[in-house]
Every structure is written in C-alpha cells, then in structure tokens.
Amino acid sequence: MEKYNIEKTEAQWKEELGLERFKILREKGTEFPHSGKYNLTFDKGTYCCGACGEPLFESNSKFHSGCGWPSFDESIPGKIEYIKDTSHGMIRTEILCANCGSHLGHVFDDGPTETGQRYCVNSLSIDLKE
Numbered sequence: 001m002e003k004y005n006i007e008k009t010e011a012q013w014k015e016e017l018g019l020e021r022f023k024i025l026r027e028k029g030t031e032f033p034h035s036g037k038y039n040l041t042f043d044k045g046t047y048c049c050g051a052c053g054e055p056l057f058e059s060n061s062k063f064h065s066g067c068g069w070p071s072f073d074e075s076i077p078g079k080i081e082y083i084k085d086t087s088h089g090m091i092r093t094e095i096l097c098a099n100c101g102s103h104l105g106h107v108f109d110d111g112p113t114e115t116g117q118r119y120c121v122n123s124l125s126i127d128l129k130e
Helices: 010-025
Strands: 046-049 055-058 080-085 092-097 103-108 118-121 126-129
Touching: 010 103, 055 126, 080 103
Parallel strands: none
Antiparallel strands: 046 055, 046 126, 080 092, 092 103, 103 118
C-alpha cells in the first residue's frame, strides 16, 4: 500500500533533485539561516513543493519572522503532514509534503498572527509559482 501519491526510490529522487535539494527534501537537512532565496521574498503567488510541485502555501500567509528561513502562518488545508520530531534533543513538529513525503521544515506555536503558527520552511524545499 502506498503512503504518498508520488512514490519514487531515493536514487530517483537524488537524480531528479540534485545533491543540495536531495539533502534537504529527502534526508531532512536544514539550510543555513538567512541563506535561502525565499527568506526575504514577498512576491505574490503559491509556494509549491520543491520535489513534486504540489501547492503548499499561499504568499499572503508568508511573513518576516526574523528566524532566517521563510515563514508562513498557515498552509493550504490538507497539503502538509505533521510528524513528531525528537531529534537534536528537542521536541518539534516536522512538516512534510503530504503528496510525496518530502521534508519542508518545522512548525512552531510562536507565530505573531491570529493563527499562532510559524511554519519555518527551507527555501530549497519550495518553489514560488507566480
């Protein structure tokens, strides 16, 4: 039984994504803070999964958090999978693309808007479609 709509081998993902994106999306890596191309981008459009192209976040939910990664206060309903993450001696909630299972980042309950959420996302895990 398939868990995701898009299932590929890790070798297929690596070939399609390249090493840098593969490390983030498939090996749960994290880019350096303030280094990603979408950290300070506020153009209109839809942010889609960098692996499968699934729409994940609308640009009107993006805000400047100062944390060094693109931040959103909500996702498109049903597009994100939430996983308890106890790595690195912390308890966090990892966020994955619900369509292909690729790692996006984490969500925290310290957002400044009425949702109270801060989806902290790696730039390499998303693409902006204007």
